[in-house]
Amino acid sequence: xxxxxxxxxxxxxxxxxxxxxxxxxxxxxxxxxxxxxxxxxxxxxxxxxxxxxxxxxxxxxxxxxxxxxxxxxxxxxxxxxxxxxxxxxxxxxxxxxxxxxxxxxxxxxxxxxxxxxxxxxxxxxxxxxxxxxxxxxxxxxxxxxxxxxxxxxxxxxxxxxxxxxxxxxxxxxxxxxxxxxxxxxxxxxxxxxxxxxxxxxxxxxxxxxxxxxxxxxxxxxxxxxxxxxxxxxxxxxx
Amino acid sequence: xxxxxxxxxxxxxxxxxxxxxxxxxxxxxxxxxxxxxxxxxxxxxxxxxxxxxxxxxxxxxxxxxxxxxxxxxxxxxxxxxxxxxxxxxxxxxxxxxxxxxxxxxxxxxxxxxxxxxxxxxxxxxxxxxxxxxxxxxxxxxxxxxxxxxxxxxxxxxxxxxxxxxxxxxxxxxxxxxxxxxxxxxxxxxxxxxxxxxxxxxxxxxxxxxxxxxxxxxxxxxxxxxxxxxxxxxxxxxxxxxxxxxxxxxxxxxxx
Numbered sequence: 001x002x003x004x005x006x007x008x009x010x011x012x013x014x015x016x017x018x019x020x021x022x023x024x025x026x027x028x029x030x031x032x033x034x035x036x037x038x039x040x041x042x043x044x045x046x047x048x049x050x051x052x053x054x055x056x057x058x059x060x061x062x063x064x065x066x067x068x069x070x071x072x073x074x075x076x077x078x079x080x081x082x083x084x085x086x087x088x089x090x091x092x093x094x095x096x097x098x099x100x101x102x103x104x105x106x107x108x109x110x111x112x113x114x115x116x117x118x119x120x121x122x123x124x125x126x127x128x129x130x131x132x133x134x135x136x137x138x139x140x141x142x143x144x145x146x147x148x149x150x151x152x153x154x155x156x157x158x159x160x161x162x163x164x165x166x167x168x169x170x171x172x173x174x175x176x177x178x179x180x181x182x183x184x185x186x187x188x189x190x191x192x193x194x195x196x197x198x199x200x201x202x203x204x205x206x207x208x209x210x211x212x213x214x215x216x217x218x219x220x221x222x223x224x225x226x227x228x229x230x231x232x233x234x235x236x237x238x
Numbered sequence: 239x240x241x242x243x244x245x246x247x248x249x250x251x252x253x254x255x256x257x258x259x260x261x262x263x264x265x266x267x268x269x270x271x272x273x274x275x276x277x278x279x280x281x282x283x284x285x286x287x288x289x290x291x292x293x294x295x296x297x298x299x300x301x302x303x304x305x306x307x308x309x310x311x312x313x314x315x316x317x318x319x320x321x322x323x324x325x326x327x328x329x330x331x332x333x334x335x336x337x338x339x340x341x342x343x344x345x346x347x348x349x350x351x352x353x354x355x356x357x358x359x360x361x362x363x364x365x366x367x368x369x370x371x372x373x374x375x376x377x378x379x380x381x382x383x384x385x386x387x388x389x390x391x392x393x394x395x396x397x398x399x400x401x402x403x404x405x406x407x408x409x410x411x412x413x414x415x416x417x418x419x420x421x422x423x424x425x426x427x428x429x430x431x432x433x434x435x436x437x438x439x440x441x442x443x444x445x446x447x448x449x450x451x452x453x454x455x456x457x458x459x460x461x462x463x464x465x466x467x468x469x470x471x472x473x474x475x476x477x478x479x480x481x482x483x484x485x486x487x488x489x490x491x492x493x
Contacts, residue, residue, distance in 0.1 A: 014402055015401075015404060016404070016405050016406075044490070048487075048488070051319060052318075052319065053318055053488045054488070055484065055485075055487060056484060056485055068323075070239065070323045070324075073319055073320065074239050074321035078315070080319070080488075081315055082315075082316065083314065083315040083489070084310070084314030084315050084316035084488075084489070085316055097248065097252075097316075100244060101240050101244065101245060101248050102240065102320070102321070103240060103321075
């Protein structure tokens with residue numbers, strides 16, 4: 001099978017601190033992959049590097065045959081693209097901005113997705129609850145026709161109903177052949193929808209496996225598999 | 239990929255929101271102060287003076303707000319994840335800032351002309367020889383403002399780039415100290431370049447403009463000053479794009 005994303009020997013340092021070191025990751029098309037790791041393990045940093053938001057790294061990041069950050073940005077939809085919006089604007093106006101600057105943004109899809117998630121488009125961004133904020137972030141990210149979606153902790157701090165709605169949106173709105181990399185440190189939220197998992201620990205990907213392989217060969221649930229990496233009483237590494 | 243034109247228009251429209259707010263505040267201030275003046279025995283002609291003062295202050299405020307908006311683009315995921323090269327984003331952002339200011343300036347002129355309609359005859363009496371000086375003066379002001387915005391970005395980029403190599407501990411304090419140090423260093427470099435440039439220009443000026451009228455000399459001086467700021471802006475912009483590509487990353491703070 002062809003490879004969608006290749007990350008090879010990736011090392012990233014900032015403020016005299018190693019955040020990622022000699023990290024390798026490959027993703028295939030048409031998958032939902034869980035990027036699992038404790039808080040501060042480097043999940044967000046890895047996504048920032050793949051998306052092109054962070055640039056001062058060593059190693060290789062390639063998406064298909066797209067190597068430059070600008071080329072990658074054209075085919076990666078990262079949930080962090082909403083960071084920095086004007087808090088006082090209405091959701092529909094914010095979506096208009098993305099419709100203008102991203103050639104692959106589908107406004108009709110966004111409206112349907114927002115309706116599915118129960119978002120009022122006339123609401124102002126700063127009036128959204130935590131759950132609705134996350135729903136909006138996911139709606140913007142999934143409204144692009146990208147090859148790779150990076151959803152950074154979309155279930156962080158939200159109630160179970162919102163979680164369920166977001167999970168069903170991810171399944172329903174994922175374009176065919178696109179891959180979604182979703183990071184989380186509460187595996188139970190997403191375990192059922194994952195095709196594969198990659199575990200980040202000690203500044204690198206310590207293991208990457210297909211979900212079926214874990215369940216069938218290892219006889220473990222995704223939760224047990226993930227927790228086995230932290231079984232030695234380790235907590236956050238920063 | 240997003241086209242340069244589409245990006246420029248979108249950024250321009252975003253910056254125009256700030257400009258419209260400022261113009262709105264200006265008009266409210268103009269009306270309030272004019273009414274106050276009329277109640278204190280003044281005539282409608284005071285509007286032209288009030289409009290001049292109000293819009294002069296607004297120009298300074300808008301310069302600062304546009305600088306703030308411009309700097310926000312460099313470190314915001316909302317803009318930096320747009321599929322364009324950093325060079326295109328840089329050019330579009332700076333150009334959108336300039337266009338917003340020019341648009342504000344045109345609106346400001348129209349409002350000031352309307353406010354000073356009774357004194358419009360004095361404007362028409364300006365001799366033809368003064369128009370080139372007026373236009374050159376405006377060009378110099380615009381080039382100076384452009385240089386100011388680019389200079390602020392340089393300071394910002396150098397601070398971000400240098401602080402990436404310093405420990406995360408007490409980053410805020412480190413950044414304040416860095417800002418002061420870098421401001422002084424960059425200002426000294428610019429000052430040194432300015433002296434060098436003005437030396438070259440004054441040599442050209444004195445040898446080539448002997449026997450030329452005073453107004454032509456003034457226009458030439460203004461245009462050469464503009465040229466100086468444009469060249470400085472281009473040099474700093476090259477440095478800015480380099481730093482942006484290599485070290486200036488987006489903020490990791492949530493929206």
